[in-house]
Amino acid sequence: MTVIARRLAGHLARGLVMILVVATVSFFIVNNIPGDPMAARYEKLIEGGMSPEAAAQAVKVLYGFQPTGTLWQQYTDYMAGLVHLDLGVSVSRPGTPVLDVLGEAAKWTVLPVLAGTLLSFLVGVMLGVFAAIKRKSKLGDALAISGSLLHGIPQYVLAMLLVVIFATLIPILPAEGPVDILFEPGFNAGYIGSLAEHAVLPVVTYALSAYGGWVLAMKSSVVTVLGDDFILAAELRGMKRSIVFRYIARNAILPLFTILALSLGLLLGGAVFIEKIFNYPGLGLMLINGVNDRDYALMSGAFLLITTAVIVANIVADLFYTTIDPRVRSGEEAS
Numbered sequence: 001m002t003v004i005a006r007r008l009a010g011h012l013a014r015g016l017v018m019i020l021v022v023a024t025v026s027f028f029i030v031n032n033i034p035g036d037p038m039a040a041r042y043e044k045l046i047e048g049g050m051s052p053e054a055a056a057q058a059v060k061v062l063y064g065f066q067p068t069g070t071l072w073q074q075y076t077d078y079m080a081g082l083v084h085l086d087l088g089v090s091v092s093r094p095g096t097p098v099l100d101v102l103g104e105a106a107k108w109t110v111l112p113v114l115a116g117t118l119l120s121f122l123v124g125v126m127l128g129v130f131a132a133i134k135r136k137s138k139l140g141d142a143l144a145i146s147g148s149l150l151h152g153i154p155q156y157v158l159a160m161l162l163v164v165i166f167a168t169l170i171p172i173l174p175a176e177g178p179v180d181i182l183f184e185p186g187f188n189a190g191y192i193g194s195l196a197e198h199a200v201l202p203v204v205t206y207a208l209s210a211y212g213g214w215v216l217a218m219k220s221s222v223v224t225v226l227g228d229d230f231i232l233a234a235e236l237r238g239m240k241r242s243i244v245f246r247y248i249a250r251n252a253i254l255p256l257f258t259i260l261a262l263s264l265g266l267l268l269g270g271a272v273f274i275e276k277i278f279n280y281p282g283l284g285l286m287l288i289n290g291v292n293d294r295d296y297a298l299m300s301g302a303f304l305l306i307t308t309a310v311i312v313a314n315i316v317a318d319l320f321y322t323t324i325d326p327r328v329r330s331g332e333e334a335s
Contacts, residue, residue, distance in 0.1 A: 088297030098301040109282030116206025124214025132222035151212025156273035176279035221252040261317030
């Protein structure tokens with residue numbers, strides 16, 4: 001069995017155990033949250049103008065599919081359904097499977113997170129190299145300071161600043177929502193243009209929030225590589241500056257690929273604050289609405305999906321690093 005195959009088998013086994021543990025913990029935590037979802041739903045129906053008798057009957061019909069019996073019985077039913085990818089039915093969206101709700105919300109989270117992360121990675125890595133090479137100049141100091149400042153600002157603060165600047169003071173971008181309701185959904189210029197316009201601020205928020213980390217990490221990695229013997233040997237042999245630069249960047253960027261895969265998984269959890277501010281209908285906003293509606297099945301499913309994304313990101317990061325770095329492969333094969 002090859003090195004990568006052995007690592008994959010081990011990661012999958014550990015990942016499965018971790019997913020089962022997270023599913024168990026999230027189930028018991030969510031089901032012990034104070035509050036009665038049936039009472040909350042009953043009150044909402046009353047506030048909507050329904051009579052008490054009709055509201056009580058509607059709640060009874062709505063919750064007829066919910067697990068009954070002891071908490072242990074509910075847990076065993078939940079885990080049995082999980083094996084068949086059945087996460088239950090959403091209470092806040094009657095009759096809709098939780099898996100369908102998660103799938104609908106995920107597309108609004110994955111694309112902005114992916115675009116923002118890749119943008120910040122490309123820009124941050126390039127500027128991080130310059131920050132290291134020019135670390136004794138004003139340019140290097142400016143890049144390092146910009147990375148430190150943006151790395152320390154919380155995501156929700158960046159999001160609110162962007163809204164104030166580009167949606168209020170200079171109103172050139174929409175402040176909330178995924179698309180303008182005036183456009184007919186479909187593959188047409190108006191609808192696609194509106195989607196892109198509404199996605200600008202969330203994507204820029206993701207990019208700015210991650211940019212500082214990439215600049216600082218790449219700068220640190222390049223500085224470490226600059227002290228390696230092969231760089232000194234290349235310079236003594238009179239290699240062109242551009243070739244030496246490629247050597248430096250290629251070796252310094254390897255550790256950052258691991259961080260890149262991890263950041264994609266972790267940003268799914270961080271989307272809660274950004275999507276709430278921009279009213280973007282992704283996993284974060286869906287999770288907040290699920291908590292407000294006491295939608296236990298939806299909350300458990302969202303927690304499980306975000307955790308699974310992080311676990312998968314860990315596996316991909318490790319395998320990817322093993323593939324692109326021959327030193328790791330040769331070291332494991334020798335052992």
